[in-house]
Amino acid sequence: MSNYLYLAWIPLLPLATFVLLGLFGRKYFAKTAGIIGTASLLTSTLLSFVAARQYFLEDGKVNGAYQKIIALKYTWLEFSPNVSIDMGIIVDPISIMMLIVVTSVSLMVHIFSLGYMKGEERFATYYAFLSLFTFSMLGLILSSNIFQVYMFWELVGVSSFLLIGYYFNKPSAVAASKKAFIVTRFADLGFLIGILILGFYGGTMDISLLIEKLTVTSSAAFVNITTASFLGASMLTWGLTLIFVGGAGKSAMFPLHIWLPDAMEGPTPVSALIHAATMVVAGVYLVARLFPVYSMDESALTIVTYVGAFSALLAAIIACTQTDIKRVLAYSTMSQIGYMMFALGISKNGGENGLGYMASMFHLFTHAFFKSLLFLGAGSVIHMVHSNEMKDMGGLRKLMPVTHIAFLIACLAIAGIPPFAGFFSKEEILLAAFHANKLIYGVALVTAGLTSFYMFRLYFSIFWSKESTVHNNHGEGPWTMKLPLIILAICAVGVGFVPFSQFVTSDGIALTTHIDLLFSIAPVGLTLVAILLAASFYKTQNNKPEKAALAFGGFYTAAHKKFYVDEVYLFITKKIIFPLIGQPIAWADKYIVDGFMLALANTTAKLSTSIKGLQSGKVQNYALYFFGGVLALSILFIYIWK
Numbered sequence: 001m002s003n004y005l006y007l008a009w010i011p012l013l014p015l016a017t018f019v020l021l022g023l024f025g026r027k028y029f030a031k032t033a034g035i036i037g038t039a040s041l042l043t044s045t046l047l048s049f050v051a052a053r054q055y056f057l058e059d060g061k062v063n064g065a066y067q068k069i070i071a072l073k074y075t076w077l078e079f080s081p082n083v084s085i086d087m088g089i090i091v092d093p094i095s096i097m098m099l100i101v102v103t104s105v106s107l108m109v110h111i112f113s114l115g116y117m118k119g120e121e122r123f124a125t126y127y128a129f130l131s132l133f134t135f136s137m138l139g140l141i142l143s144s145n146i147f148q149v150y151m152f153w154e155l156v157g158v159s160s161f162l163l164i165g166y167y168f169n170k171p172s173a174v175a176a177s178k179k180a181f182i183v184t185r186f187a188d189l190g191f192l193i194g195i196l197i198l199g200f201y202g203g204t205m206d207i208s209l210l211i212e213k214l215t216v217t218s219s220a221a222f223v224n225i226t227t228a229s230f231l232g233a234s235m236l237t238w239g240l241t242l243i244f245v246g247g248a249g250k251s252a253m254f255p256l257h258i259w260l261p262d263a264m265e266g267p268t269p270v271s272a273l274i275h276a277a278t279m280v281v282a283g284v285y286l287v288a289r290l291f292p293v294y295s296m297d298e299s300a301l302t303i304v305t306y307v308g309a310f311s312a313l314l315a316a317i318i319a320c321t322q323t324d325i326k327r328v329l330a331y332s333t334m335s336q337i338g339y340m341m342f343a344l345g346i347s348k349n350g351g352e353n354g355l356g357y358m359a360s361m362f363h364l365f366t367h368a369f370f371k372s373l374l375f376l377g378a379g380s381v382i383h384m385v386h387s388n389e390m391k392d393m394g395g396l397r398k399l400m401p402v403t404h405i406a407f408l409i410a411c412l413a414i415a416g417i418p419p420f421a422g423f424f425s426k427e428e429i430l431l432a433a434f435h436a437n438k439l440i441y442g443v444a445l446v447t448a449g450l451t452s453f454y455m456f457r458l459y460f461s462i463f464w465s466k467e468s469t470v471h472n473n474h475g476e477g478p479w480t481m482k483l484p485l486i487i488l489a490i491c492a493v494g495v496g497f498v499p500f501s502q503f504v505t506s507d508g509i510a511l512t513t514h515i516d517l518l519f520s521i522a523p524v525g526l527t528l529v530a531i532l533l534a535a536s537f538y539k540t541q542n543n544k545p546e547k548a549a550l551a552f553g554g555f556y557t558a559a560h561k562k563f564y565v566d567e568v569y570l571f572i573t574k575k576i577i578f579p580l581i582g583q584p585i586a587w588a589d590k591y592i593v594d595g596f597m598l599a600l601a602n603t604t605a606k607l608s609t610s611i612k613g614l615q616s617g618k619v620q621n622y623a624l625y626f627f628g629g630v631l632a633l634s635i636l637f638i639y640i641w642k
Helices: 002-028 033-059 093-116 123-142 146-164 171-202 207-214 220-227 235-250 259-265 268-277 279-289 298-319 325-345 351-385 401-415 421-436 438-463 479-497 521-538 544-552 554-560 562-615 619-641
Strands: 069-078 084-091
Touching (some): 002 033, 002 093, 033 123, 084 093, 093 123, 093 279, 093 479, 123 146, 123 268, 123 279, 146 171, 146 207, 146 235, 146 279, 171 220, 171 259, 207 220, 220 235, 235 279, 235 298, 259 268, 259 325, 268 325, 268 351, 279 325, 298 325, 298 562, 325 421, 351 401, 351 479, 401 421, 401 438, 401 479, 401 521, 421 438, 421 479, 421 521, 438 521, 521 544, 544 554, 554 562
Antiparallel strands (some): 069 084
């Protein structure tokens, strides 16, 4: 246990940075806040790599399988001898993998922000919020108790609210932060109820014990939770589904995805941190953390599978029609998270049947690097042209050579072109889907083609299309903006070669490699066709996009309007919830609840007015009342005595 106690410093360093910069940053560290925050994250990142080396290469494997290690456990609140909220640190393959992802991407964002956010009035506050968010994510992935996960889960929501609404003087940013907060709060209610269901029947909130009790079919906890039912579904199905609802809210799965595109109102480096590699994959991590329990319930996994697949396809279609580059990347994120979700849904637990689980985690790992590269590259472009719209871009490859090459590498990676990172993880997902569910495989294949099309639509629209009309004297940005792009571009090429199946699997036992060159012909061929089609439409200015939009007619319009999901929510809230539920409740609150309390207060006031004459301050009146009382009591006693 003590061998991993240093892991506590990984989240505590960002927490200390948040406290320091939050309390004293604007007054004492206005210019050095970025350096302080970056140095803190660099230390946490180095410790994460030390932990990964120690766990994967030294003492994590026992008898051929990687073990769960509880590095720290402290009982915080004890409700009964068996149920308590413990604050602990869990060490296993996915927690170590997530440590690498979160600290590495956060470090790149911290460095990039040194140049991107330079000159901001609330520079120190920005870095304080970044540190708070990083602390929250690190706490979430290291938590050994499911209620501890929930506490950090909510803290992630609060810190993302602060970062999305960083430009609080912009009404759109304020609205976006509130929208994200409210939507995820509804989802988190489901998460909380699911936790309580599993904790009640499992008799514990400790993740390891909960998994142990709910995966043994002969255990009393498993029998109780599977035999108890509500509306025809077992309580195990209800608990896991409600927990998935919480994950779907954070990971922007349909129909709880509406907050993600609007969240692009935050600073672009924030989008890279929150919406590429950390917060949006929290839902995937949550399902993966409890995957042994999910594998015991086919119904819950079916929901995960089809929600993930539908979200992936829907987001890919919408991304093909958007013109704001950050919104394209937002829907791309939603689509890739859908890939990870349905890969978990089609997986089994243990051995080669756990290919989907491994593929999902592998794609989470590779996606973190190439998607954060895409967002930071978009940040460099926006920094150059001062616009998010593709119509204001074009021909930037000569003005931005570093960004151009880095962005191209990221596009090739997400498209799944070998030997870039995305190829290896996406092929594993497609192979798992092919063996498990042909319908899901078909959806995944179509989504892969759409992904290649809209990403290269974005690439050609930004860097080719037309001659640049941008006149900018500050160039491509300082080295602090270029260095993260170069590092992430190297990662987008290289991390696919990590022997991931040797380290992160559903049961801790290494899998054999599954890349099959013959199997790759269809997805890679479809990807190349999609790239050539995007080049034909967008590499040079022509009227092909307009003709295609007219050819698709109403479908294109619906996709451009995001299939009116936001309008449906507005209709439900403004036309149904507010008038039929909100207004009656408001009336009852005002006229019944408040009316009763006001009537009580008025009655008390009138009564006090009517009797206040009894306290006149005249001694002779008090004497009269006294003797009158004595006389009344005497008569009463005489009557009783008789």
